[in-house]
Amino acid sequence: MNYNLNELQKKDKKPVFQELKGLVDAAGGEQRNLVVALLIMLLNTALNLSGPLLVGYTIDHYIQTKQFDGVLLFSGILLALYVVVFGGSYLQTRLMGSAAQRIVFGLRNAVFHKIQALPIAFFNQNKAGDLISRVNSDTDRLNQFFSQALLQFVSNIFMLVASGSFMLIINFKLGVVTVLPALCIWLFVNRLSPWVRKRNAANLESVGLMSGEIQESLNNFKIVVAFNRRDYFRKRFNKVNQQNYKTATGAGIANTVFMPVFSLFSNIAQLLLLIYGVYLIHEASLTVGLLISFFAYANSFYNPIRQLATLWTSFQTALASWDRISLMLGLSNDLEVVADGFSTGQGILKDTRGAAMDILEFREVHFGYPGGKEILHNISFRLERGKMYAFVGPTGGGKTTTASLMARLYDPLSGLVLLNGRDIRSYTPDERASRIGFILQEPLLFTGTVRDNILYGNERYTGLDNIAFMKIVEEAGLGELLAVFDKGLETAVASGGASMSLGQKQLVAFMRAFLRKPELLILDEATANIDTVTEQMLDRILDKLPSETTLVIIAHRLNTIENADEIFFVNSGEVVRAGSFKDAVEKLMMGKRES
């Protein structure tokens, strides 16, 4: 499955209305608050709009007739109206501000949980920096949208429609003359919107790329310093920064392109209103008070359009951000749990050698990484319970890939992997993880202590104090390994295990996997960085594993695989059974002699 978000983004184009609906749906439980805030806002707008009418009425009925009591009365009414509007605005801002924070809180959680639920292929195809940018910056843009832009947007549209209708009702012809220039604005906006949106999306993508670049250089700072290649990352960063500068400028221009057009047409409207309004007064079909009210309504009509121009930017950015977030939320893990076709009736295993003997079987497996060529070609082999297997072969031959399929980090393109005679895809992730222990070539440790890292994956011991936990560790025969760490279980681990040697990290990963007592333990070059004395210690510990545990060892050092019951050669995507260590060495020697 293609998990490359930037590629998917380009294909996934939805109509604005559908996007907007998705965005409002994302507000989840806050929709009630949104509706209340919307009602307050509508009431406020209506009150605001009645202001000019009251002013016009006061001019025509009290100022022109010099009845100052009436002027005072209407001034009082206007003041009360403005106070109510003020109270409403305050309430609405408070309501939306906190609702927006809760929406963003929920979205960040949803995005983070989604990332946790996706398969390794997703992480292979996306840069961590870009994902961080989606969790942090894109959700923050939605915060701005929900806390400010959304209500202002609706309020301005309401103001626009209401003041336009007022004008058409008060004097239809004058109303039409005043509203007409807005049509030109609409045509202009309509034509340019897709272009503006594209510019904003390109800008967000470049922000993601820049984060990716920063993250990569920070992750690899040791190599950067050791090779004195700071200029290499500087150049790469310069390139993405340049791209970001270009796209940001493009988006900036696109976002402000509407402004002068709005001003021009709003001025034209005022001019038309003045000319035609004076003509109507001259014809005695309009009063001076109503013309003044008309000017106020024309303002209330064109001002929102101008504000919508600014809000449109925020709106477009929010939609582009929502695109990026919703695309990720819509992804699913293609490593689904499926029904087991074998134990549920097809009976294929029944006529093969007793499934109880085999812990694992590969059956005609083909595999390639997403978007790449085939790496494993038609692989079939069986691993018996309680035996030790070694997978050897040249660099890049496919050993780690084979091991990854054993632990279902990926699914084959075709063929089957069976665990305990059952399709490995039919196990839930928990069941599978409890049966298979996998120590990776580059073990990853989390910030915390050695104890925290051993407990990761061994949650059942979490509640134990150090003494009780130490007892468990010693009973498992792992006590002597802890001597390598100056503060034992409490030795601090810095971010990513940067404060430890690779060998020490491998030991922690070993203890973590060993304590789980898996049925199948895969060690991928897990002892490559450990001295021979410690390696012998590990051998003694491995001997203490239950007799039914199967060991798969991937190694380059011959002494590591000497005791293997069976050796497999993995080369150019082929996995070939080579017999015992002695048989394998003989085959190797014969091969050399023949060549």
Ligand SMILES: Nc1ncnc2c1ncn2[C@@H]1O[C@H](COP(=O)(O)OP(=O)(O)OP(=O)(O)O)[C@@H](O)[C@H]1O
């Ligand atoms: N995540 C990945 N995406 C694409 N191709 C990959 C990925 N991981 C490995 N490969 C490719 O798959 C092939 C087999 O790699 P694999 O890591 O399985 O080899 P290996 O035998 O374990 O090598 P080594 O002894 O160096 O660990 C290589 O050609 C490698 O380039």
